[in-house]
Amino acid sequence: MSDPRLHYRAPLLRTPFHPRIAEANVLNQWGAWAGYTTALALQDEEMEYTAIRNGASLYDLCPMVKYRIMGPQAAEYLGRLTLRDVVRQPVGTVRYTAWCDDAGKVLDDGTLFRLAEAEFMLCCQERHLPWLLDAASGFDVAIAEITEAVAALSLQGPCSASVLRAAGLDVSALKPFAVTRQEFAGTTLTLSRTGFTGDLGYELWLAPEAALPLWDGLMAAGAPWGIRPIGSNALNLARIEAGFIIANADFVPAEQALREDRPRSPFEIGLDWMIDWQKGHFNGRRALLAERDGQTSRWALVALDIEGNVPAEGALLYHGKTREVGHITAAAWSPATKRNVALASLRRPWDRTAADDLWAEVYALRELHYVKLMLRARITERPFFAPARRRATPPEDF
Amino acid sequence: MSLDAIIIGAGHNGLVTACYLARAGMKVVVVEKNDWIGGAAVSRSLHPGFTYSNCSYVSSLFRPEIMRDLDLPRHGLQILPYEGGAVLTRDGGYLAMFRDHDANRREFARRNPRDAEAYDRYARDVLRHCRFIRPLLMRTPPDPSRFRPRDLAELAWLGRKVMAMSEEQIAAMVRFWTMSIADYLDEYFTDPVIKAYLAVSAIIGTALGPMSPGSAYVLLHHYMGDVDGNVGAWGFARGGMGSITTALHRSLQAAGGTVRAGRGVERILVANGRAVGVRLEGGEEVRARRVISNMDVKRTLLTHVEAAELPGDLRRQVARFKTRGSSGKVNIALDGPPRFTALPEGAPMLKGDLHFTDSIERMERAYDDWKSGHFSRDPFQDMMIPTMIDPTMAPPGKHFMSCFVQYAPPKIAGRDWTDADRDAFGKTVIDQIEAHAPGFRNLILHAEVRTPRELEAEVGLTDGNIFQGELTFDQLLFNRPLPGYAQYRSPIRDLWLCGSSTHPGGGVMGAPGRNAAAEILREIRAPATMGDAYAVL
Numbered sequence: 001m002s003d004p005r006l007h008y009r010a011p012l013l014r015t016p017f018h019p020r021i022a023e024a025n026v027l028n029q030w031g032a033w034a035g036y037t038t039a040l041a042l043q044d045e046e047m048e049y050t051a052i053r054n055g056a057s058l059y060d061l062c063p064m065v066k067y068r069i070m071g072p073q074a075a076e077y078l079g080r081l082t083l084r085d086v087v088r089q090p091v092g093t094v095r096y097t098a099w100c101d102d103a104g105k106v107l108d109d110g111t112l113f114r115l116a117e118a119e120f121m122l123c124c125q126e127r128h129l130p131w132l133l134d135a136a137s138g139f140d141v142a143i144a145e146i147t148e149a150v151a152a153l154s155l156q157g158p159c160s161a162s163v164l165r166a167a168g169l170d171v172s173a174l175k176p177f178a179v180t181r182q183e184f185a186g187t188t189l190t191l192s193r194t195g196f197t198g199d200l201g202y203e204l205w206l207a208p209e210a211a212l213p214l215w216d217g218l219m220a221a222g223a224p225w226g227i228r229p230i231g232s233n234a235l236n237l238a239r240i241e242a243g244f245i246i247a248n249a250d251f252v253p254a255e256q257a258l259r260e261d262r263p264r265s266p267f268e269i270g271l272d273w274m275i276d277w278q279k280g281h282f283n284g285r286r287a288l289l290a291e292r293d294g295q296t297s298r299w300a301l302v303a304l305d306i307e308g309n310v311p312a313e314g315a316l317l318y319h320g321k322t323r324e325v326g327h328i329t330a331a332a333w334s335p336a337t338k339r340n341v342a343l344a345s346l347r348r349p350w351d352r353t354a355a356d357d358l359w360a361e362v363y364a365l366r367e368l369h370y371v372k373l374m375l376r377a378r379i380t381e382r383p384f385f386a387p388a389r390r391r392a393t394p395p396e397d398f
Numbered sequence: 399m400s401l402d403a404i405i406i407g408a409g410h411n412g413l414v415t416a417c418y419l420a421r422a423g424m425k426v427v428v429v430e431k432n433d434w435i436g437g438a439a440v441s442r443s444l445h446p447g448f449t450y451s452n453c454s455y456v457s458s459l460f461r462p463e464i465m466r467d468l469d470l471p472r473h474g475l476q477i478l479p480y481e482g483g484a485v486l487t488r489d490g491g492y493l494a495m496f497r498d499h500d501a502n503r504r505e506f507a508r509r510n511p512r513d514a515e516a517y518d519r520y521a522r523d524v525l526r527h528c529r530f531i532r533p534l535l536m537r538t539p540p541d542p543s544r545f546r547p548r549d550l551a552e553l554a555w556l557g558r559k560v561m562a563m564s565e566e567q568i569a570a571m572v573r574f575w576t577m578s579i580a581d582y583l584d585e586y587f588t589d590p591v592i593k594a595y596l597a598v599s600a601i602i603g604t605a606l607g608p609m610s611p612g613s614a615y616v617l618l619h620h621y622m623g624d625v626d627g628n629v630g631a632w633g634f635a636r637g638g639m640g641s642i643t644t645a646l647h648r649s650l651q652a653a654g655g656t657v658r659a660g661r662g663v664e665r666i667l668v669a670n671g672r673a674v675g676v677r678l679e680g681g682e683e684v685r686a687r688r689v690i691s692n693m694d695v696k697r698t699l700l701t702h703v704e705a706a707e708l709p710g711d712l713r714r715q716v717a718r719f720k721t722r723g724s725s726g727k728v729n730i731a732l733d734g735p736p737r738f739t740a741l742p743e744g745a746p747m748l749k750g751d752l753h754f755t756d757s758i759e760r761m762e763r764a765y766d767d768w769k770s771g772h773f774s775r776d777p778f779q780d781m782m783i784p785t786m787i788d789p790t791m792a793p794p795g796k797h798f799m800s801c802f803v804q805y806a807p808p809k810i811a812g813r814d815w816t817d818a819d820r821d822a823f824g825k826t827v828i829d830q831i832e833a834h835a836p837g838f839r840n841l842i843l844h845a846e847v848r849t850p851r852e853l854e855a856e857v858g859l860t861d862g863n864i865f866q867g868e869l870t871f872d873q874l875l876f877n878r879p880l881p882g883y884a885q886y887r888s889p890i891r892d893l894w895l896c897g898s899s900t901h902p903g904g905g906v907m908g909a910p911g912r913n914a915a916a917e918i919l920r921e922i923r924a925p926a927t928m929g930d931a932y933a934v935l
Contacts, residue, residue: 004508006742008494011501035500103566127503129515130586145511255519258526258934260564 012037015062016151016211020219024229031232034125034147036063039231046335048234052197053336055226056159058218059235061152061203065127069120071141078112078120080282081135083266083274089114094177094192098271104287105254105263107131108247109271111194113179121146121205125247131255135283151211155218156201156238158387159225161395164191164202167221171202172394185213196235198242200389200396225398240332240341243303243383245269250301250329250343261298264345265291268299270382299326300351303382304342304360307375309333312342312360319354321374326350328360336385342377355379401425401686403918404676406663406702407858407897409437410460412692413646413657414911415896415918417468420655422915422924427684428655429676431662431858435647437692438857438864439906441640441791445731445844448798449791451639452729452846453857453864455782455800456480456751458623458632459907460642463536463931467912473648476636478787479625483750484741485595486834492740493591493756494747497631510589520586520596521630526567527574528622528629529934530559535622535902535909536931538917539876539884575871579613580758590757597758598751598780601804603864603904605722607765608758612870619869619905622934629934632751634784638791642906666691666698666893668707673893688892690914693858694866695719695879695899699888712880712889719879719899720870723850723862724768726806728827731843732797735783736835749786754779754830768805771812773823773849778804779830796843803827808850808861815851823849865904866897875901886914894918 013036015021021039029040038060041048051057069078079086082099089095091114098109110124122132132143155163164171169182171191179192187210195201206214219227239246247253254263265288266272275288291297306312311333317326326346334341342360350358358377363370389396402424405412413435416426428435434442438453457477465475482495482502493509496502507514540552560568574582579600583593599620600606600613607613625631635641647657665677666689675685691698699708699716708716741747755761755778764774780802785792792798803823810819824847832838850862859866867873876884879899886894896914898904909931916928 003742005492007504007508008496008498008501008746011496011498013500032500035503127515127518129512130519133512145515256522258522258529260562260567 011035013148015060016208017060017062017153017215020212020215021060021229029231033232034063034065038063039229041231041233042229045231045233048228048230049237049335051226051228051230052156052199052234052238054158056155056157056163056222057228057230057234058215059154059156059230061154064123064147064152065125066145066147066150066152067122067129067132068144068146069122069132069141070118071139072118073140074118074120075114077136077139077141078122079279080139081132082112083271083276083282085276085279086112086114087279091115091117092179094179094194096274098266098274100266100284100288101254102284102287103254103263104265104284104291106251106266106269106271107254109245113190113192115179115190121150126253126256128255149208151206151208153204153211153214153218154195154201155204156195156197156199157225158200158389158396159222159398160201162397163218163222163225163227166224167217175393176391185210185217189214196242196244197238198244198383198385198390199238199387200392237332237335240330240343241334241336241383241385243343245301245343250345264299265297267291267297268301270301297348300346300348302344302346302351302379303384304328304344304358304377305380306331306340306342306360306377308373309340310362310364310373310375311340312362312375312377315342315360315362317344317346317377318359318361318374319350320357321359325354325358334384339384341384343382344377351379401427401684403688403690404429404684404686405690405692405896406666406676406698407437407692408435408643408647408657408659409692409897410439410643410646410906410908411897411911411914412437412690413643413650414464414468414908415690415692415915416655417646417650417653418912418915418928419918420650420653421468422919426655427686428650428657429661429663429678429684430657430659431679432856433660435657435659436640436643438859439639439643441638444729444846447793447796448731448844449638449640450729450798450846451635451784451800452848453727453853454639454906455784455802456632457635457639457642457906458620458625458630459905460623461536461908461912461931462624462626463929464908464912467928468646468649469652470642470645470649473645473652474637475642475645477625477633478636479628479631479633480787481746481749483752484745484747485591485753485756486738486740487591487756490740492747493595495595495750506592509592510587513587513589513592516586523570524618524621525629525934527571527618530563530571531618532622532931532934533559534875535907536913536928538886538913539878539901541882541885542876543882574618575615576611577614578609578611579617580609580762582614583758590759594755594757594761595753597761598753598778601761601765601778602780602802603725605720605724605768605805605863605868606870607762609762615871616869619903623905623907634788636788636790638784639906663702665704666702668704668890668893671707672891688894688918690894690896690918691888692897692911694721694860694863694897695895696721696860697858698895703890703893708889715880720868720873721860721863721866722868723808723853723859724805725862725864726773726803726823726850727848727853728801728803728824729846729848730799730801731792731845732799732841733843734795734841735786735797736799736831736838736841738835740834748783750782752779752781754834765805768807771807771810773806773810773826774804775826777826777830779827781831801827801831806849806862808854815849820847820849820851823847866899867903869903874903878903886917
């Protein structure tokens with residue numbers, strides 16, 4: 001499309017990996033993600049999920065929103081913006097982080113890559129350019145939206161390190177949340193030991209032109225380990241097992257909420273562990289301090305183990321089967337743990353007091369007929385699934 | 399046979415009131431001065447094979463609750479959503495709006511990446527204000543000076559809504575209600591063309607410029623409607639805006655009511671301080687238990703009620719109600735589709751609203767002409783071609799074009815409009831289109847040019863104000879049209895107001911007509927089944 005005015009003729013962009021994914025997507029199941037066409041499932045959702053937990057999987061991450069932050073005060077700026085300490089974040093590492101508005105409500109969560117002393121990449125679900133630019137006032141930084149300029153591919157699964165080794169990429173020394181640069185087929189890849197599956201896995205960041213050679217190289221190298229492309233449905237199941245949350249699925253970003261009771265503080269979505277109270281001022285600190293000291297958090301994010309095998313997607317939660325105390329934001333039967341699991345937003349103090357008497361109202365579809373079930377829900381540990389292999393360095397072969 | 403109600407004016411609000419009352423078992427007659435019905439929601443055929451939307455031209459505000467209550471789809475009503483639009487810029491480019499979120503973001507990003515991502519924030523904030531204001535549309539405003547239980551209850555309801563908001567939100571809301579749209583948009587955007595596009599809704603029908611305080615609220619007024627739940631979206635009434643009043647007319651007939659068209663009301667008859675009927679042109683008197691006026695408050699009380707029946711102070715207060723006209727309309731039958739040089743072949747923007755004013759500064763300059771008593775030399779246009787979507791309004795391949803034009807004052811330099819003024823106004827509009835679409839003039843088969851003079855003479859809108867009174871904050875809620883008379887009752891017993899002069903104001907919304915009916919039914923203790931407006935999101 002040479003005329004930039006004609007972009008509207010294809011409102012959903014195709015990612016640099018699209019030619020390969022389109023070929024593999026024999027089910028022709030596509031969904032829109034942040035303005036891109038992405039595969040929901042390609043051939044068999046369950047097999048795709050199994051590849052994540054058994055062999056190796058490839059997932060196209062290109063639509064993830066990406067910002068590059070550069071400049072002598074980039075670290076100070078990001079420390080002021082986000083909850084964690086960025087100044088002391090070592091070069092070559094990635095941090096899972098979140099950032100808040102002045103009221104201490106979460107705008108988004110994401111991963112922050114420190115690629116050099118004065119160069120960062122911030123990856124997230126939603127778009128924040130006005131916020132990032134406004135927050136940069138007084139800092140010597142340059143911020144650019146680079147979503148389309150960086151292709152990204154996620155390689156996940158217990159054999160993912162083996163696949164990389166077979167493709168000529170050495171990651172044996174790469175620790176979880178570390179990032180490195182390596183040569184591949186004449187281009188430089190950025191390679192991080194990160195992912196959204198709770199398993200061993202890596203994410204690869206590269207120029208869009210290098211996308212197809214990388215895809216082909218990994219597919220060829222990974223054949224012995226049964227590597228396969230996966231769609232968003234399989235990934236979503238893995239992320240629920242890993243207990244990860246998603247903006248606009250498990251919480252409403254503060255900048256998008258219409259109702260004033262919808263935004264959530266880090267305490268209310270289980271992200272308070274990120275807060276570095278010692279690092280000096282950061283956005284939302286005053287409000288969060290007051291919330292911590294006054295114990296005024298209204299919600300809690302909890303992991304639930306629900307009786308039976310019917311996924312409790314969207315279910316309302318009751319204390320004593322009568323009093324509504326929350327709702328489920330993500331749910332699935334977990335193949336890896338053989339449990340019926342869910343993430344839920346629960347009103348405090350029922351996250352503590354209702355533990356023995358919490359119920360999910362589930363509508364089970366049985367041959368076109370909904371059956372209403374009240375299922376006991378027990379608060380349990382998050383993540384649901386956390387295999388040791390995800391952390392082992394050097395990584396195991398399988 | 400005695401009538402329960404005479405409704406003066408077969409515009410959309412008069413018909414809505416008539417329908418609700420007829421459905422409640424009342425015997426009602428609507429009298430209409432024109433030979434046709436519709437008021438400002440009217441479609442006439444002024445050129446063979448063409449149907450125009452002569453006045454109002456798009457629909458979003460018309461309440462779906464009313465469509466449903468009155469069974470209007472069964473009586474032929476169909477609303478067609480339309481695709482975005484564009485503003486054509488002086489440098490030969492354009493900025494489009496798209497219904498698709500990502501296409502819209504990329505379009506904005508062509509001009510400014512930051513503004514592209516700021517749009518969501520802007521839309522959220524305007525939607526937040528919509529969430530507050532929409533429930534008020536279908537409720538009678540409380541009278542804060544009286545202490546009747548229902549006023550106190552309504553005030554308490556309002557108070558609870560306000561108290562449910564954070565301090566920050568209350569501040570944001572009050573600022574929004576009183577700000578200019580130019581200042582408001584400056585808080586989100588930097589690109590002048592993006593701001594010019596978004597400012598449009600804040601000046602339509604309003605004798606304010608984009609830099610006038612209060613214009614931001616007018617934007618909200620145009621944003622709080624919906625097409626089938628899509629808040630802020632606009633659509634065409636299939637068959638022209640007259641199909642709305644045609645459907646209402648059929649619904650009224652089905653409920654046993656009638657419209658008598660072709661003879662206007664000369665006098666509202668008042669006896670012992672009560673309205674008892676009307677005297678039509680030609681002298682015929684029609685009596686009824688009550689008279690309900692869909693005319694604006696000035697026309698109703700100053701022109702059609704004997705001066706002696708009203709206190710002088712009140713008459714002066716009515717006279718002060720602002721009805722400054724600001725707009726005109728040019729309706730054109732075209733022999734074929736116009737070709738705008740800026741737009742790509744087959745551009746979907748042609749199916750939406752096209753504008754030629756590419757900065758707020760230019761809009762304000764157009765308003766400056768109005769202030770000095772002249773129509774704008776470089777006017778703002780909201781131009782649509784409904785036949786790009788609606789196959790019923792013109793023969794195949796030919797098109798009906800509706801040009802809403804601002805600014806046009808009620809008087810030219812203090813004197814009445816002349817035919818020559820009107821023609822010069824029409825020429826200015828057509829020249830502006832021709833500049834963007836060479837050859838346009840040769841496509842014109844027929845054009846109807848309407849200035850505030852024609853709007854007043856034909857539709858009865860005082861000073862040609864399309865909202866029957868400006869939508870400024872001093873004239874809204876319990877101050878619309880007058881303090882103490884915001885509950886659809888006039889100062890004369892049994893004389894009611896149901897037009898856009900009353901809460902919640904103008905636009906083809908139907909809410910004033912529906913609320914007036916609710917008040918009348920409440921007074922006679924008829925079982926009312928009307929509910930609140932549907933929720934937003």
